[in-house]
Amino acid sequence: MNNRTYCVYNQTRECFLSLGVTPADTTFARLKGLIGRLNLRVDEGLWIVPSCGVHTLGVLFPLDLIYLNENYQVIHLIEHFPRFRIAPLRTQAASVLELPTHTIYSSQTQPGDQLLICAVEEIANRFNKGSVGQLKSQTPNLGTDLAYRASTQEAILHGIDELRK
DSSP states (O other): OOOOOEEEEETTTTEEEEEEEEEEOSHHHHHHTTTTOSOOOTTEEEEESSOSOOBOTTOOSOEEEEEEOTTOBEEEEEEEEOSSOBOOOOTTOSEEEEEOTTHHHHHTOOTTOBEEEEOHHHHHHHHHHTOSSSHHHHOTTHHHHHHHHHHHHHHHHHHHHHHHO
8 A cells, every 4th residue: 555645835835735645656546546535634635647637537525636747837727626527638747636625725826836746854854954945944943843743633633533433
């Protein structure tokens, strides 16, 4: 089972889109996508690689879609894409992010924005070295804070899921 997760950071807007995006980089993972899931938590997502379009046939909830070129630059956005639909193809897209609704709106992501997609540890190192945005001066211990936030948020969400059962 694939347990890799990545952070998605919008370098242009200096904000996180997600701390828990799972890559769908095998044929089976791309075919399955989010089919069978009942919901998508606020900080989850799926990164379809490679892809120039997706569908929500069998997906039970709407999504925000972000089409990226090979350099992780945003080339197309679709907010609140409905379930049981086929999204438009964008031949220049190399991958598509499937995120919870309102992610695009709340982050103010626009076409042309540059995204950074990497592991939590890598993005923490980049922040601490000052190579990502202006946040270095505002949060000198971001690596520790980010790792703590990711583990705490996962524990809280896991606890909520357990309570629902």
